[in-house]
Amino acid sequence: MGSSLLERMRSGSDSTFMQVLIALVLISFLGWAGQPAGDTSRTVAVVNGKRILEAEFGRQYRNAAQMQEARMGRAMSDAEQNQLSDQVRQDLIEGEVVLQEARRLGLSVSDTEVARQLLQIQFLRGENGKFDREIYERYLKRLKMNEAAFQEEIRADLLRKKLRELVFMGANVSEPAILEAWKEANTRIDVEYVRIRAGQFDADVVITPESRTEWLEINQEQVQETYERDLERLYDHPERLRAHVIVLTVHDDGVRDDGLKSADLAARLEKLRDALAGGADFEALARRWSEDATASVGGDLGLRPVPQLPVEAASALAEVQPGGISRVVVTAKDVRLYRLDERIPAKIDTLDEVRDDIADRLIRAEGTPALAAAAAEAILARWKETGAPPEDLLAARNLTVASTGPIPLE
Incomplete structure (x- = not known):
């Protein structure tokens, strides 16, 4: 592999060089709803029969979340948390794919190699620069891991590293630029998978x-x-309200670009309130005057639990009966007028x-995870047999094949 590949790279006769092919993997995602909350043995994903458990996913996510929020200097939003969760899950799957390939090739890591790597971890060293057992035990306690699990992680990381070294061994050239270009062009895997959720088997x-x-x-x-x-x-169920709103916005300093202040806008809404008392249509006025996202639907807020409403809104709506119009509500960023449509008592x-x-x-x-797992096994067996996704089995469950795209081994 080494000399022929090196000759190709040096001569440039093969523009694509040599690609590393890793076996096609079917990943089946089992729905979380099918297992008790807090059960750290529940399955996040299955890669060629190997389960990735919630305990591992949760630990990796917590570590990643702490680092992400430390970098941002603030708490993550729900959208950012969901994005990070997907990324951590993807990283775990990719890591398992590489690990399985290394084992398939017969690579292994000895206990001596694990011990040597452990002794080289800088943050586990004491003031004398040597491995400190007490620091190590505190670190494991913070991670909520035992010593055996932590060392198995080291073993897995070293095994992945060996696979990368095996891939690169034929490109042992002196020119760093050539080596880097070869790595970028060739050391990638593309994982195709089918996401199977237990909830799809409820019926x-x-x-x-x-x-x-x-x-x-x-x-x-x-x-x-x-x-x-x-x-x-x-x-x-807390008390819920169905309401409509008209919103006129102001800047943080309480003044608009047109020079109007909160008091001016409050006066404008008082006039609209008088018009509503005279029979004007609230939704038509909201479409014409309101300046928030609900204007296009006539100010419709839908059905909202009272605890989720702004304090000012909940207070104003508490004073009126269904069909009534609230007093004008002035906040730091806007001025509002509400119509209460329905009040559903707490229950x-x-x-x-x-x-x-x-x-x-x-x-x-209890029943759907086993059904999902059986479906995943059937799809995987056919996929391995034919080398192509079993379209009939996928179509029967409205399943589709997705791809991670090229994933670098690094």
Whole structure:
């Protein structure tokens, strides 16, 4: 491999040089909803039969989130958290793909190599510059890992490094620019995968009144625990309001570009309020005057839980009955006028009211992961057999093949 590849690179006779081919991998994502919350053994992804567990994903995500927020100097938004979560999951999958290829080629890492690498980690050294056992144990405690798991991570990293060295061994040239160009052009993998969620199999789990009753007879305690765990999130419904709004905005200094101040805008909304009292159409006025995103839909805010409303809005709407118009609300950034359309009182669903729904959810949660896994195995087997995605099996579940695009081994 070495001399012929080196000759190609030096002569430039082969513009594509030599590409490293790694076996096609099918990755099946099992839905999280099918496993109990907080269960660190639940599966995030399966790569050629190897499960990537929630415990590993959660630890990697927490570390990445801490570093990201430290770099940004602030907490991440929901969108940034979702993006980071996807990236961490992708990194774990890519790392597992490379690890499997290294093992397939018969590469291994000895305990001596792991120990040598451990002793070289700078931040585990004490004031004397040598490995410090106490610092090491504190570090493991902070990571919430035991010594064996941490050393297995070192072993995996070294194994990936060996694969990269194997790939590059034929390009041992002195010119750094040539070597870097060859690495960039050739040392990449492209992973195709199918995302299979357990929730896609909900309809395949048949639940009859009889089967539900039978299941409940032996799982009442689990239903009770689920109800108590999800009470605040699913069954404790705060008061909700359906309303419309007209918003006139101001700058941070309370003055608009046209010179109008908050007081001027409040006076304008008072005139609109008088017009509404005289029978004017609120939605038509919102489309004409309102300056926020709801203007195009007549100021419709939809149904909102009261705790999610701005304090000023909740206070103003508490004073009116459905069909009524609020007082003018002045905030630091805008002036608002609300119409209350509907008020839905707070309510807590009792266990008796939701028992059957909880049972159905848990029954499906028990059944769908196995169905998803079986589907993944069937797709993978056909894919390996034919070398191409099994379109009929994919179409039956409305599944599609996705690709990571070229992934550098570095």
